[in-house]
Amino acid sequence: MTLPFRQSRRDFLKVSTAAGGGLALQLTIPVPALAQATAKGKGSELTAWIAIHPDDRVVIRVARSEMGQGSSTGLAMLVAEELECDWRKVRTEFVSTGEQLRRNRAWGSMATGGSRSIRDSQEYLRRAGATAREMLVAAAAQRWKVPESECDAENGLIIHRPSQRRVRFGQVAQAASKLEPPTEVKLKDPKDWNLLGKSAPRLDIPDKVTGKPLFGIDVQLPGMVYAAIAQCPVFRGRLRSVADERILGLRGLIKVVKLEDAVAVVADNWWRANRMLKALPIEWDVGPNGGASTASIREFVRFGLEDTSVPVARNDGDVEAGFAAAAKVIEAEYYAPFLNHAPLEPMNCTALVKGGRVEVWAPTQNAEATHAAAATTAGVPIENVDVHLTHLGGGFGRRGFQDYTRQAVAIAKAVEGRPVKLLWSREEDMQHDYYRPMTLMRFKAGLDAAGNLIAWRIRDASHSILAGVRPQDIKEGVDRHALGGIVDLPYGVPNLRIEFAMRNSHVPVGFMRTVFHSQNPFMRECFVDEIAHAAGKDPYEFRRALLRAKPKDLGVLEAAAKASGWGSPLPAGVHRGIAVQDSHGSYAAAVFEVSVSDAGELDIRRVVVAVDPGYVVNPDSAEAQVQSCVAYGLTSVLWGEITLSQGRVEQSNFHDYRIMRLAEMPKSIEAVLVPSGGFWGGMGETPLAPLAPALCNAIFAATGKRIRSLPLSNQGLRLV
Amino acid sequence: MIELTVNGRKRSADVEPEMPLLWVLRDVLDVKGPKFGCGIAQCGACTVHLNGEPVRSCSVPVSAAAGKSVLTIEGLAQRGRMHPVQKAWIDHEVPQCGYCQSGQIMAAVALLKKNPNPSDRDIDAAMTNLCRCGTYARIRTAIHAAAQSMKPAKA
Numbered sequence: 001m002t003l004p005f006r007q008s009r010r011d012f013l014k015v016s017t018a019a020g021g022g023l024a025l026q027l028t029i030p031v032p033a034l035a036q037a038t039a040k041g042k043g044s045e046l047t048a049w050i051a052i053h054p055d056d057r058v059v060i061r062v063a064r065s066e067m068g069q070g071s072s073t074g075l076a077m078l079v080a081e082e083l084e085c086d087w088r089k090v091r092t093e094f095v096s097t098g099e100q101l102r103r104n105r106a107w108g109s110m111a112t113g114g115s116r117s118i119r120d121s122q123e124y125l126r127r128a129g130a131t132a133r134e135m136l137v138a139a140a141a142q143r144w145k146v147p148e149s150e151c152d153a154e155n156g157l158i159i160h161r162p163s164q165r166r167v168r169f170g171q172v173a174q175a176a177s178k179l180e181p182p183t184e185v186k187l188k189d190p191k192d193w194n195l196l197g198k199s200a201p202r203l204d205i206p207d208k209v210t211g212k213p214l215f216g217i218d219v220q221l222p223g224m225v226y227a228a229i230a231q232c233p234v235f236r237g238r239l240r241s242v243a244d245e246r247i248l249g250l251r252g253l254i255k256v257v258k259l260e261d262a263v264a265v266v267a268d269n270w271w272r273a274n275r276m277l278k279a280l281p282i283e284w285d286v287g288p289n290g291g292a293s294t295a296s297i298r299e300f301v302r303f304g305l306e307d308t309s310v311p312v313a314r315n316d317g318d319v320e321a322g323f324a325a326a327a328k329v330i331e332a333e334y335y336a337p338f339l340n341h342a343p344l345e346p347m348n349c350t351a352l353v354k355g356g357r358v359e360v361w362a363p364t365q366n367a368e369a370t371h372a373a374a375a376t377t378a379g380v381p382i383e384n385v386d387v388h389l390t391h392l393g394g395g396f397g398r399r400g401f402q403d404y405t406r407q408a409v410a411i412a413k414a415v416e417g418r419p420v421k422l423l424w425s426r427e428e429d430m431q432h433d434y435y436r437p438m439t440l441m442r443f444k445a446g447l448d449a450a451g452n453l454i455a456w457r458i459r460d461a462s463h464s465i466l467a468g469v470r471p472q473d474i475k476e477g478v479d480r481h482a483l484g485g486i487v488d489l490p491y492g493v494p495n496l497r498i499e500f501a502m503r504n505s506h507v508p509v510g511f512m513r514t515v516f517h518s519q520n521p522f523m524r525e526c527f528v529d530e531i532a533h534a535a536g537k538d539p540y541e542f543r544r545a546l547l548r549a550k551p552k553d554l555g556v557l558e559a560a561a562k563a564s565g566w567g568s569p570l571p572a573g574v575h576r577g578i579a580v581q582d583s584h585g586s587y588a589a590a591v592f593e594v595s596v597s598d599a600g601e602l603d604i605r606r607v608v609v610a611v612d613p614g615y616v617v618n619p620d621s622a623e624a625q626v627q628s629c630v631a632y633g634l635t636s637v638l639w640g641e642i643t644l645s646q647g648r649v650e651q652s653n654f655h656d657y658r659i660m661r662l663a664e665m666p667k668s669i670e671a672v673l674v675p676s677g678g679f680w681g682g683m684g685e686t687p688l689a690p691l692a693p694a695l696c697n698a699i700f701a702a703t704g705k706r707i708r709s710l711p712l713s714n715q716g717l718r719l720v
Numbered sequence: 721m722i723e724l725t726v727n728g729r730k731r732s733a734d735v736e737p738e739m740p741l742l743w744v745l746r747d748v749l750d751v752k753g754p755k756f757g758c759g760i761a762q763c764g765a766c767t768v769h770l771n772g773e774p775v776r777s778c779s780v781p782v783s784a785a786a787g788k789s790v791l792t793i794e795g796l797a798q799r800g801r802m803h804p805v806q807k808a809w810i811d812h813e814v815p816q817c818g819y820c821q822s823g824q825i826m827a828a829v830a831l832l833k834k835n836p837n838p839s840d841r842d843i844d845a846a847m848t849n850l851c852r853c854g855t856y857a858r859i860r861t862a863i864h865a866a867a868q869s870m871k872p873a874k875a
Contacts, residue, residue, distance in 0.1 A: 068817030201810075201813060209810055210806065211793030226747065344819045344852045632854055653762060663847075665856040
């Protein structure tokens with residue numbers, strides 16, 4: 001999918017006016033919109049999602065962002081399965097927010113996060129495909145003057161069964177686009193799927209191996225200028241003054257733009273802008289947080305473990321009575337640090353403010369939020385804004401936040417009439433994230449004389465993401481989102497008490513791949529291992545017994561155990577660890593095989609991850625997501641830690657925020673896909689959830705040392 | 721005025737000699753394949769060939785490329801035919817987000833030029849580019865496959 005970066009603004013307006021002209025669809029949910037033939041060259045539109053050209057090319061419009069997860073192909077497969085088109089003729093294009101707005105949100109949500117792209121849109125996409133197919137069949141039947149019931153659609157053709165006459169989709173698309181869409185369509189039974197569930201090559205790959213300018217950073221517009229930015233190094237601080245006279249007259253300078261908490265230099269290329277920015281003396285008012293450090297923040301969050309009055313999120317049975325009756329009680333405290341998302345493409349956004357209109361080109365995970373942020377920042381009505389979605393050079397949750405959009409539009413306003421591309425340096429990206437929250441947890445568990453788990457108390461002290469983005473969802477002090485994997489504990493425990501202490505420091509926090517299911521399972525599943533060990537039971541069998549009432553969790557646990565040969569002999573010095581965790585509508589379990597030398601050299605010899613996402617759309621992409629979760633998750637576990645000193649982040653680039661390299665990737669990763677059907681779950685995040693605990697449990701099996709604090713590089717362990 | 725050859729074409733840029741090659745390519749010459757990831761030669765997203773050698777163009781001043789030949793991902797295909805490494809990347813569905821892949825492919829092409837039959841260990845040593853999506857396993861497979869496909873046919 002190549003984006004029309006190079007077309008002129010006038011051309012863009014011409015096309016978008018034509019496409020949106022006269023369409024006022026009163027739809028609040030994205031059921032297929034009225035058929036409408038669009039401008040010449042755009043093909044005939046059959047529902048908002050599909051345009052078919054006379055030469056049979058099928059354009060499927062994609063509303064969700066493509067950041068590597070492969071959903072632009074998966075979403076198109078969902079449409080094509082019901083459309084019965086020739087898959088080789090399919091290409092995709094992104095929907096712009098202006099069109100989305102003019103057509104009354106015909107494409108539903110554009111937000112791309114929480115592993116929701118497929119599971120939240122699969123039904124209306126399949127319905128759109130089926131609707132378009134029915135319209136094509138009806139048009140062919142009218143042409144032949146035969147009943148529709150005698151016609152079938154198959155691989156881009158309509159076939160009249162009795163006469164064996166055939167017509168191509170492209171030949172009837174225009175006539176079909178003028179018909180009334182059916183109000184009811186029947187979706188295929190999954191057993192009849194031709195495309196879904198079989199690996200299909202991703203549609204975006206050829207452009208990605210030939211260096212096509214797909215990404216936000218690649219946007220090039222006539223007359224465009226470039227902005228570099230320096231933000232107050234202490235969060236919530238302010239700009240005091242900037243000695244901009246120091247760079248006046250330097251080559252390429254266009255403007256110094258002062259924002260509330262940042263300074264931007266606009267120049268005729270980005271390197272000059274960034275060089276001048278670095279030469280610029282800037283004074284910050286750092287505010288009250290200039291003394292904060294990792295230690296002080298950790299102490300602040302940790303107070304939540306000691307606090308005697310915190311809200312209770314869940315209280316089953318009587319946990320104190322359970323402890324009183326216990327033959328054995330164990331306790332432990334766990335810690336997970338702040339993390340940076342570090343997508344490889346730094347934050348960037350291109351904006352043009354002109355004549356009361358705003359146009360934005362952005363690698364964003366939430367194009368409609370980008371649209372709203374642009375309108376608010378520019379002070380224009382939302383009808384005067386359009387956002388063009390580009391490919392994302394990684395997202396991982398970072399690009400749902402709109403700080404960079406607001407900055408780009410504010411800068412564009414200051415150089416009104418000229419498009420400006422704002423690009424952050426890696427250092428800005430490292431030091432101005434919405435970080436994975438620092439979280440601590442304290443556990444206490446009681447076992448009866450037979451080693452049964454009879455009581456469990458969990459105290460979670462954590463930053464809250466919702467406090468910043470959806471405070472209305474925090475009820476009576478309990479952020480159930482922050483308690484993901486904890487408050488919905490699948491294990492059967494008669495006496496269970498879960499308490500939550502919200503502890504928000506000045507550090508901004510946000511959704512990072514797998515979100516709280518990236519640190520909470522580490523704590524929960526490592527502690528379950530501690531309980532099993534205290535009970536003298538095999539950690540796999542111990543979990544199985546507690547998951548009797550949870551067939552899906554049990555299913556992936558057993559699948560991972562079976563695939564890894566749990567219980568079978570291993571070479572000397574090699575040990576296994578296991579963990580299970582559901583999240584994002586799916587279920588995952590992992591087994592690691594490791595060896596650890598006396599010197600702390602950790603060798604990850606094998607990783608097995610079993611996943612049940614209900615249905616698998618594109619198995620090859622699903623396998624790629626498992627591999628991706630291993631690289632992303634292990635990077636965090638092994639080395640990931642953002643630290644602060646004097647209120648500011650200490651890490652600045654990849655030399656001090658280490659990312660896994662090829663040589664460090666485990667050589668043996670097995671993705672065991674066990675889709676059980678009947679539900680649609682996510683695939684981009686769930687496989688990450690059980691990795692940290694399965695690895696740490698394997699390390700315990702090898703060394704007898706419990707890992708209760710991450711990253712492993714702080715625990716005397718080194719990957720070999 | 722600095723003159724250099726980019727993908728076989730003579731180009732010139734009126735820029736400071738210390739301006740990194742990456743930014744001359746991207747912002748002055750509109751060659752967008754090489755990507756910016758870190759600016760300190762850590763990630764390799766900006767990898768191009770300079771007189772046949774892989775370099776991290778974010779950390780090479782353009783003056784060092786004066787009079788020399790620069791090859792970027794855009795120049796890899798010959799007469800409209802993709803390089804075997806690009807084909808292997810497609811066959812093995814390597815890219816996810818794709819942002820690092822121009823650099824990965826240029827690094828792999830350089831490796832295979834020097835070492836037509838690399839071992840896993842050789843690949844480990846040569847392929848130090850970062851991929852945040854974790855496409856490493858497929859990169860390894862694709863390099864082995866490209867090496868096979870580039871072997872001269874036996875007589």
